[in-house]
Amino acid sequence: MSAVPSTSSESPDSTVCPACPAYPAYPDSPGHPGSVRTASRVASRSASRRRLLRGALTVALATGMAGALVGCSDAEPGAAKASVEQGGGAPSDKALAGLVQKAADGGSLGVIVRVDRGEGKPVEIARQADWTKDDHRIAPDDRFRVGSNTKTMTATLVLQQVAEKKIGLDDPVEKWLPGKVEGGADITVRMLLNHTSGLGDFLLTPEFLPSLTGQEKRTWKPEELLAVTPEQDPPAGPGEKYSYSNANYLALGLILEKATGSTVAQLIEQKITGPLGMKHSFLATDASWKDEKRHVNGYEPDAARLKKILSGTVEVPDGVGFAGPRRPGHNVGTTDIDPSWAWAAGGMVSTAQDWQRFMTALMSGKLLPKAQMKQMRTTVPAPEEGGAYGLGLIKVDTACGTVWGHTGGLPGYSSEIYTDGHGRRSVAVLTSTNFGVKEKAAATANKAVVEGAVCRMLGQPIPSKSPGK
Structure with missing residues (x-):
């Protein structure tokens, strides 16, 4: 089988980041009645309907890797200085706060930004459209569905098992999940991790769309979603190219459970959230x-x-x-849509601070041995996304510097969380809509927030020619 060439392989410094906290070291219910259609049967559906669903969902839910990051332009003079808001001791950033408010008023509805430069107190900003305050007044420490950022955590769990020699990166999927993944004999664990398996995405199928939109109340098992996963369109063989698919990480979740005898939720708590003190993070089951x-x-x-x-x-x-319930501005509330289908691919609920704690620990080398960190940071080209993808980790080069992290999208929730290459500094931008920021003005304003926050995290001024200004 062919393999996608790696584009980079980087390891973090061997020294522990002095600004990082001291972390401990360490090396569903039944589905809907009726038969489940096989992947081959799904793949035979009309091309026109497949394209229609693919376009609608990949626009906002199949996680565009680079997100809003396209690089920073000329600096805004004097903008790097922070002030202190009245009534609190946490530092603020008036220029960044202005961009956040503009985004909230312009269609993002609710935005949380947290910038941690690894020294002093982090900058925390929460802004929202006025009418949303009737539903809830958001705060920087609110819980949020982080969507596909979960993939970084799942990849970390897999690589921990690789370090313990319980799972091999080049193990065929068929070894672990016989008969459950189409073409599993030719797909490896590594291919699942870096999205080069050749699997399509069940998000695109008519079977799943009613559950995604909340029109149907159904609890899906991972095996059921793998069964309705189509082939890629156009087809690509295992190892041939990068193509993002949530099915990859559902398969990884099943492999983890088989290899360890524990559930994914238990592994997350035992290996990551518990030791790191992530008290506000959990895997959603409903x-x-x-x-x-x-x-x-x-x-x-x-x-x-x-x-x-x-x-x-x-x-x-x-x-x-x-x-969902009707809300002002031709919006509907999606808070009650069940995200449990996302599971190991996108089911985590967390806070900005909790997830930054996880990313800081990961990128500073506290969760994985050096060999596995090198494997995680070895990327394949992802030209359609504007970046490069490692094992559950995105690399994005900006004019303000290189960042690592992931993005996430679920109905009503969009997130971008990044660190520098050593885990000393981190940033989170959480937005309370996904499709809503696809409108041109909203997208421009949201992009300005992410660019500005990333540049601030890296110690750079906000771009003076940001599209959102």
Whole structure:
């Protein structure tokens, strides 16, 4: 089988980051009645409908790697100085806060930004559109569905098992999941991790769309979603090219459970969230929140507005939209849509601070041995995404510096979380809509926030020619 050539292999410094906290070291319910259609049967559906669904979902939910990052331009003079807000001792950044407020008012609805430069107190900003305050007043420490950022955590768990020689990166998937993954004899664990398996994505299927939008209340098993996963369109063999698929990480979750005898949720708590003190993070098993008072509400455009937003990209059938209560501005509330289907591919609930703690520990070498960190940071080209992808980790080069991390998207929730190459500094940008920031003005404002926050994290001024200014 052919293999995608690696584009980079980097390891973090062997010295422990002095600014990092001291972390401990360490080396579902039944599905809907009826038969599940096989992958080959799904793949035979009409090309036109496949393209329609693919366009609608990949626009906002199949996680564009580079997110809003395109690099920083000329610096805004004097903008790097921070001030202290009245009534609190945490530093603030008036220029960045202004961009966040503009984004919230311009369609992002609710935005949390947390910038930790590895020294002093982090900058924390939370802004929201006025009408959303009737639902909940957001705060920097609110819980949030981080979506596909979960993939970095799942990859970390897999690489821990690789270090313990319980799983091999070149193990065929068929060894672990016989008969459960189409072409599993030719797909390796490494290919699942870096999205070169050749598997398509179940997000694109008519079977799953009603659950994704909340129109159907169904609890999916990972095996059921793998069974409805189509082949890529156009087809690509295992190892031939990068193509993002949530199915890869559902398969990895099943492999982890078989190799360890523990559930993914147990492994997350035992290996990562527990030792790191991530008290506000958990893997969602339904639509409920562990703290009903401290979570961000999610929103998406209603069916009519959604169709208009995507009109230049894809034809959306009349009536296709997200289920939820009507809200101002042709929005619907998506907070009650069950995200448990995402599981090992995107089911984590966390806070900005908790997830930055995880990324800091990971990138500073506290969760994986050097050999596995090198493997994680070995990337393959992902030209359609504007970056490079390692093993559950995205590398993005900006004019302000190189960052590592991931992005996430679920109905009502969009996130971008990055660190520098050593885990000394980190940034999180959490937005309470996904499709809503696909409108041109909203996208521009959100992009300015992410660019500005990343540059601040790297010790650079906000770009003076940012599209959001």
